Amino acid sequence: MEYREHQAQPEPEHGDQDDVLKQRIEAAYQGNSTPTAPSPAAASSSAGGQEEDPRVTHGVLLLKAAGVASVDLIAHRDTWEWLTALAVDHEHFRTPPSVEDVKEGRVQTVLSGRSLIGLLIKLWDxxxxxxxLEADWALATTAYNRIAAELTGVDGEGQTIRIVLDDGLPHESGD
Known part of the structure; x- marks a missing residue:
């Protein structure tokens, strides 16, 4: 009898921590205290404070990625291979059908929102x-922050989302 009492205890209407987190993420996504992309300075200065739960910021990014049809991604071939190897075992990541060589060892490809979700989750993890201070940490942090910066500005106005993982060359200026 005691076993049956313990079995019937999951209180679904009381809400669980995951439900509370989902509600916080959805509220932030809908504009009630929308989180911003984490900057390296903000991340280090808010380490002691509790202004923003990083899980909420991450959740908002996942929701933004879910609403994106596709993003252009430009990176060095080595970085692209690392990203692919990292995310390939995530159930939502799909290897794009084509990866174009551009110049200077860089490649360009298009990722779906679904694949971007898988990549963001693997980068977060x-x-x-x-x-x-290890290579995987540096690569994951840089790629995650760059993607976050681009997704944070998405406002549903139909703009092309372009993520560039290359600080070595000047940005195109339409010349």
Whole structure:
């Protein structure tokens, strides 16, 4: 009898921590305290504070990625291969049908919103599970922050989302 009492305890209407987190993420996504892309300075200065739960910011990015049809991604071939190897085992990541060589060792490809979700999740996990000051941590943190910066500005106005993982060359100026 005691076993049956313990079995009937899951209180679904009381809400669980995951439900509370989902509600917070959805509220932020809908504009009630929308999180901004984490800047390296803000991330280090807010480490002691509790202004924004990073899980809420991450959740908002996932929701934004879910609403995106596609993004253009430009990176060095080595970086692209690392990103692909990282995300390939995520159930939502799909290898794009084509990857074009551009110039200077860079490649350009198009990712669906679904694949972007898989990539963001794997980058998030890698950032939080690897040792700081190691290559995987640096690559994951940089790629995640760059994607976050581009997705944060998405406003449903039909703009092309272009994520460039290359700080070595000047940005195109339409010359």
């Amino acid at each position: 890698t950032r939080h599970t690897t040792t700081p």
